[in-house]
Amino acid sequence: MNPLRPSIANMAGYVPGFQPPDIASWIKLNTNENPYPPSPKVKEAILAELGDDAALLRTYPSASSEKLREAAAALYGFDPSWIIMANGSDEVLNNLIRACAGEGEEIAYVHPSYSYYATLAEIQGAKVRTFGLTDDFRIADFPERYSGRLFFLTTPNSPLGFAFPLSYVEELATRCDGLLVVDEAYADFNDCNALDLVRRYPNVVITRTLSKSYALAGMRLGLAIARPEIVAALDKIRDHYNLDRLAQAACVAALQDQDYFKKRRDQVVATRKFFVTELQSLGYTVLESAGNFVFASPPDRNGRRVYDGLYARKILVRHFSDPLLAHGLRISIGTREEMEQTLGALREIG
Numbered sequence: 236m237n238p239l240r241p242s243i244a245n246m247a248g249y250v251p252g253f254q255p256p257d258i259a260s261w262i263k264l265n266t267n268e269n270p271y272p273p274s275p276k277v278k279e280a281i282l283a284e285l286g287d288d289a290a291l292l293r294t295y296p297s298a299s300s301e302k303l304r305e306a307a308a309a310l311y312g313f314d315p316s317w318i319i320m321a322n323g324s325d326e327v328l329n330n331l332i333r334a335c336a337g338e339g340e341e342i343a344y345v346h347p348s349y350s351y352y353a354t355l356a357e358i359q360g361a362k363v364r365t366f367g368l369t370d371d372f373r374i375a376d377f378p379e380r381y382s383g384r385l386f387f388l389t390t391p392n393s394p395l396g397f398a399f400p401l402s403y404v405e406e407l408a409t410r411c412d413g414l415l416v417v418d419e420a421y422a423d424f425n426d427c428n429a430l431d432l433v434r435r436y437p438n439v440v441i442t443r444t445l446s447k448s449y450a451l452a453g454m455r456l457g458l459a460i461a462r463p464e465i466v467a468a469l470d471k472i473r474d475h476y477n478l479d480r481l482a483q484a485a486c487v488a489a490l491q492d493q494d495y496f497k498k499r500r501d502q503v504v505a506t507r508k509f510f511v512t513e514l515q516s517l518g519y520t521v522l523e524s525a526g527n528f529v530f531a532s533p534p535d536r537n538g539r540r541v542y543d544g545l546y547a548r549k550i551l552v553r554h555f556s557d558p559l560l561a562h563g564l565r566i567s568i569g570t571r572e573e574m575e576q577t578l579g580a581l582r583e584i585g
């Protein structure tokens with residue numbers, strides 16, 4: 236007897252962006268990481284938690300991540316009962332599907348966006364539906380009423396970088412019978428967000444991550460903001476010690492150092508503007524981006540050729556073989572120097 240569930244045996248599994256073992260010798264612009272280190276307070280908090288002999292590591296961390304929820308609640312203007320912390324926002328996306336979509340029930344998301352939603356749904360045996368985009372970046376053929384259990388909306392969108400207007404997100408909330416999960420992994424780089432919709436619509440959930448804007452991808456920290464009933468349900472099904480002690484210390488320190496956070500975010504946004512202008516002067520078509528990356532196509536619309544040219548120069552960007560995306564590249568915004576080197580390489584590649 237094959238011990239595996241057929242759906243697990245047959246699924247392909249998600250392929251994350253490549254993390255080269257000799258990471259320091261690359262200009263790494265493929266997974267939208269932050270080019271700057273996290274706040275210096277993060278290191279201080281981790282060292283303080285470790286102490287001289289790491290004795291605290293003998294003991295379990297806070298199961299409720301109470302201090303983190305208080306810090307996030309203060310920052311976003313909610314009661315802590317509306318916040319759940321996660322081991323990366325991927326964990327809370329998974330738990331939203333586990334909580335809401337049973338075998339054979341439907342979830343949906345926009346293609347192109349974050350295809351990991353599909354993998355998570357497949358694990359549950361849920362059905363997956365995708366909606367395409369119109370030329371003006373609205374959802375194609377979205378029904379007057381969508382009756383699936385969950386609809387995932389990535390805004391700002393990755394890999395394309397555009398953000399849906401808030402009025403449109405609100406309209407979608409009114410058209411969803413189930414939850415509208417607004418994946419705001421990149422919202423910190425945009426000038427608006429959907430936090431207010433969580434207060435006003437019982438079916439809106441927001442997910443955030445500290446991986447990108449807080450430069451903490453390596454600590455695995457994310458969160459969701461939702462009605463207390465939904466938070467309570469998610470709380471029941473997560474691993475009870477989902478965040479380790481060092482991650483908890485890092486999270487509070489990072490969220491509380493807003494001066495540092497804003498300084499770095501503004502640097503990334505300024506570098507993005509510089510990079511877009513320079514790319515356009517090389518003849519690239521660049522979509523307007525509200526994230527810490529851009530989606531750009533070379534004049535010959537051969538993304539793979541440019542990917543290979545950059546790879547040969549130890550510059551790693553993201554190329555998607557999907558026919559909707561193969562003409563371009565998703566390029567994360569690094570430091571100003573890294574982007575200047577990348578532009579130099581693009582000039583050589585032609």
Ligand SMILES: *Cc1c(COP(=O)(O)O)cnc(C)c1O
Binds near residue numbers: 324325418
């Ligand atoms: C990076 C990313 C995530 C995952 O964030 P983690 O907190 O690192 O798990 C989720 N959604 C989108 C759209 C992302 O780009």
